[in-house]
Ligand SMILES: Nc1nc(=O)c2c([nH]1)NC[C@@H]1CN(c3ccc(C(=O)N[C@@H](CCC(=O)O)C(=O)O)cc3)CN21
């Protein structure tokens with residue numbers, strides 16, 4: 086996309102997109118190259134997800150991810166996609182102590198990485214925190230359903246809100262987040278009929294990941310949609326649009342083979358020097374050795 090044609094989404098424009106039933110496209114990114122890919126592809130917004138702990142840092146869950154990790158990656162994404170809306174996850178347990186601590190952590194992320202909003206996992210229990218951030222001028226995106234920071238409590242990455250009470254609670258949480266001033270909410274790994282019901286009940290946009298096709302938008306993890314991961318374990322909601330992991334391994338193998346067989350670097354990849362210059366250097370070295 087050329088620079089002129091690029092429109093940076095805002096909290097207001099995504100609301101209009103929902104009203105017009107225009108799907109909102111979100112993808113995660115964790116560094117400046119990935120962010121530039123997402124922007125060049127014309128996505129509406131980028132999420133610097135704490136999934137970076139799993140896909141970039143090699144952890145089994147998102148629990149070990151720190152505020153420093155999030156800021157480090159968010160800054161890189163901001164540099165790579167200056168004209169795209171960027172939302173950043175608040176990491177594990179940074180919005181569960183005092184409201185004052187939550188505002189302090191959130192302000193650090195906003196001011197140091199200069200992004201467009203923050204995402205927090207949870208419902209009614211975090212409403213005071215959401216309200217305080219909104220009062221501070223920070224756009225807040227909610228996240229309900231499979232909230233990965235609670236994976237240890239869930240006992241694994243499992244589909245959520247399949248029973249009546251849990252489904253009712255999720256709907257109430259969505260309503261509470263909207264009332265608290267959230268501009269959007271991510272719905273992860275829930276029955277699609279519940280995704281539909283939430284999207285029809287609240288007025289703010291819903292972004293689904295494993296929440297059906299009626300959500301106002303969709304999000305996928307960069308590594309998942311590009312097939313970059315090396316482990317084959319993959320959630321049912323992931324559609325893989327390329328096999329870049331396999332391409333990467335094949336390319337590195339070719340490089341390895343060419344170096345081992347003295348095929349790389351050939352003439353094309355070398356720098357020249359005048360013959361006289363190099364022979365003078367050689368002569369100089371020989372004279373030094375004699376002395
Ligand atoms: N690469 C990656 N993609 C993600 O979407 C993602 C992360 N990492 N890390 C943070 C969370 C964890 N997520 C996950 C991980 C696994 C499943 C999964 O395997 N779900 C099972 C559900 C099985 C059940 O409940 O019965 C599935 O088969 O879809 C779901 C979400 C989503 N997020």
Ligand SMILES: CC(C)C(=O)C(=O)O
Nearest residue numbers: 113134135136271294
């Ligand atoms: C999967 C998305 C919604 C997320 O929260 C993340 O990338 O951490």
